[in-house]
Amino acid sequence: MLESILFRDQTDADTDAVRTLVTAAYHGLPHASGTEPFIMDALWRSGAAAVALVAQDASGLVGQAAFSAVHIFGPDGAGTGWFVLGPLSVRPDRQHQGIGSALIRHGLARLRTRGAAGCLVVGDPGYYGRTGFRVVGGLHVPGIPDRYVQALPFAGLPPTGIIELHEAFSAAE
Numbered sequence: 001m002l003e004s005i006l007f008r009d010q011t012d013a014d015t016d017a018v019r020t021l022v023t024a025a026y027h028g029l030p031h032a033s034g035t036e037p038f039i040m041d042a043l044w045r046s047g048a049a050a051v052a053l054v055a056q057d058a059s060g061l062v063g064q065a066a067f068s069a070v071h072i073f074g075p076d077g078a079g080t081g082w083f084v085l086g087p088l089s090v091r092p093d094r095q096h097q098g099i100g101s102a103l104i105r106h107g108l109a110r111l112r113t114r115g116a117a118g119c120l121v122v123g124d125p126g127y128y129g130r131t132g133f134r135v136v137g138g139l140h141v142p143g144i145p146d147r148y149v150q151a152l153p154f155a156g157l158p159p160t161g162i163i164e165l166h167e168a169f170s171a172a173e
């Protein structure tokens with residue numbers, strides 16, 4: 001199934017299709033804010049999406065994943081080289097086929113080649129644990145319960161401190 005899918009960088013020409021995809025994937029979910037399409041738009045427009053991938057097949061876009069830099073304010077000063085995954089969307093009719101996991105793996109590989117320190121994610125540990133993310137004590141995102149905050153260090157230990165996401169994550173329209 002995955003063999004028929006092209007994983008590639010997002011381009012400006014994908015903007016409308018990505019918005020439609022993100023809207024459809026997050027629609028009506030209890031953990032969704034409804035702002036995810038706006039967040040993705042803002043990440044893309046601002047250039048904050050350091051890695052933005054789409055998954056495409058003959059029917060169009062079936063998935064997307066964005067990775068943006070964060071600042072971590074910790075006991076040892078501000079941590080750099082860390083990125084956060086999100087939004088992550090797979091078209092509802094194509095979920096449970098491994099596309100989301102493949103997007104994560106491709107994105108993590110790209111971050112490694114950029115020399116990143118590691119990647120963070122906010123979400124269900126039951127899902128993200130499958131690709132190596134672990135809940136880290138002492139790592140906080142304001143307004144988010146710590147049990148959803150996970151890290152995957154590429155070397156060494158995960159950071160501690162307060163994560164500041166890009167301002168695009170506050171986009172509401």
Ligand SMILES: CC(C)(COP(=O)(O)OP(=O)(O)OC[C@H]1O[C@@H](n2cnc3c(N)ncnc32)[C@H](O)[C@@H]1OP(=O)(O)O)[C@@H](O)C(=O)NCCC(=O)NCCS
Pocket residue numbers: 025026029088089090091094095096097098099100101102122123124125126127
């Ligand atoms: C989350 C999402 C990106 C996953 O994409 P996907 O392509 O369906 O994921 P994969 O096929 O790689 O993996 C799905 C597997 O993970 C498992 N899984 C999903 N959530 C899980 C969880 N919370 N705990 C344990 N396993 C979980 C599923 O059981 C599934 O396995 P199965 O196919 O054997 O049933 C997709 O469901 C989606 O777009 N959801 C809506 C948007 C969203 O919630 N994004 C993430 C926000 S944090």
